[in-house]
Amino acid sequence: MATILIENLTKVYPPTPTYPQQVQALGGVSMSVTGNVFVAVLGPSGSGKTTLLNIVAGVEEPTAGAVRVVQDGVPAQVGYVFQEPRLLPWRSVLDNMLYVQNRKSDRSKREAEFYLSMVGLSDVAHLYPAQLSAGMQQRVGIARAFLVNPDVLLMDEPFSHMDALTGRSLRDYLQRIWAHTRKTALFVTHDVGEAVELADRILMLRPGGVVFDDIPVNLPRPRRPDDAAVHAVETEVLRRFDSMEAAVRFGDQRN
Template sequence: MTAAALSANGSSPASTRGEVSIRDLSKSFRIAGRDFPVIRNLNVAIGAGESLVIVGASGSGKTTLLRILAGLETADAGDVRVSGRQVSGVGAERAMIFQEPRLLPWVNVLGNVAFGLELRQGARKVPRREAEAQARHYLSLVGLTDFADAFPRQLSGGMAQRVGIARALAVQPEILLLDEPFGALDAMTRITMQNELTRIWHEEQVTMVLVTHDLEEAVYLADRVLVLPKEKHRAPRLLDIDLPRPRDRSSPAFTRYREALLQEFGLH
C-alpha cells in the first residue's frame, strides 16, 4: 500500500458545485532577501463532497495551501478554482475553521453562529430573525441546542470548536476548510470531535479540506490524503483511504494505512 505521485499535468473535467481544481500552483516567501519556496507546481483535483486531508512536516506548505484556497494568501503562480470560479479573494462559498474557534467573547453562542449570516451583503444578506432560526438549526446539528444563550467563556474547548463548526456551516459553504481544528483539544475530546465532524460532513455533503499533523486523524477522516514533502525536489503524493465508514481505528486495515503514511515520512 503506497501513495501515488501526482501527475504534473493533472486536470479535472468541467467543475460543478463543490469541486476544487489546483493547477501548477507555486508559492514562495521572501525572508532576509531570499526566496524560500513553500509550494512548487502543485496539481490536485478535489471532487465535490470529498474529504481531502493534507499532511506534511512543518514548513511543507499545508497551512499556506489552505489559506490560498480560502483566499487569504495569493499564489505566485498557478490557478485555483472552486466550482469553476477562480479564487481571487475570500468568498461566501468557502468557510474556514481555525485551531482556535475565534468566537466573539461578548456575544452568546446563538449570536456567534448567526454572525456570518447577518454580515452578508446585498441580496444574500439574511434578516436577523431568519439568521437566528438558521443558527439554531446548526447548533442542533452540532449538539448545542441547550447552550444557545451561553457565552464563549462558559464553554469547554470542544464545545467552543463545535460553535465554530456551526458558524462555518451556517453560511452553507461549498467548501469547508479546517486548519488543525482539534489540535488544541485533549485526546478523548479530539476523538469525539473527529466522530462528530465525520457525521456532520456526511449529513451536509460539503467538500472538506483539512490540515492535520495527526496521521491517525488523517486516516480516520480522509477519502484521500495529500502528503506534502518538506524537500521541494520531491513530488507531493496522494493516498486513497479505501475503508468503510464508520472507521474502526483498531482494525488491521486502518493500521496499514497509518503505517503507509509513516513510511512517507521515513518514520517506519
C-alpha cells in the same frame, strides 16, 4: 458539484525585519478535488499546509500559479474551520454563528440552532465563548463553518490543540455532520490517524510545499481509530511518510 483546481501554486514570503530570509511555503503544488469527497492534506510542520488552505480560502494571494474554487462554474461559498475557534469573545455563541450568515431572518437563526444541536451545543447558544471549554468553542467553529452552507469546507488542523479524548469526540461530531451534509472538504492535518479516520483521499505534502503522494482511503464509514482496516491504512501511510522523509534527506545530502 464543487471543484478545487490548483495549478503549480507557489507562495514565497519575503524577508521581514524579524526573519530576514525569504521563505518558500509552497513550491509548485498542483492538485484537483471534485465532488463530495473528504480530502486530507497531510504533512509535517513547514510543508505549507495552512498557506495552501488560506490561498484556497482567498485570504492570501499566491506568488505564482492559479487556484479555482467553483461550484457549477461560479465561485464557491467557502466554510473555514481554523486551528483556534476564532470566535468574537464579546458576542454570544448564537451571535457568533449569525455573524458569518448573510441572511438575517428567523430561518437563519433556526439554521444556526440546528447546526449547534448537531454539535451538541443547543443549550449554550446564549453563553459567551469564554464560558465554554476549548473543545466546545471548536465545536462552535465547526457548526459555524457548516452554517454558511458551504460548497467547500476548509479545515486547518482543527483538533491539533485538543487533548486526545476531546479530539476523538470532535472527530466523531465532524464525521456525523459531514456524513449528513457531504460537502467537498479539504482537511489539513499532521496526524496520520486523523487523516485516515476522516478522509477519502490523503495528499501528502513534503517540506517546501510539494505534493509527494496521493493515497486513496477506501474504507466504510463511520470509522473508528481502533478498526483493523483503519490501522492497516495508517501503517501504509506511515510507510510512505518514511519514504518521503528519506527522499527529503537524500535530496538534502545531494544539495
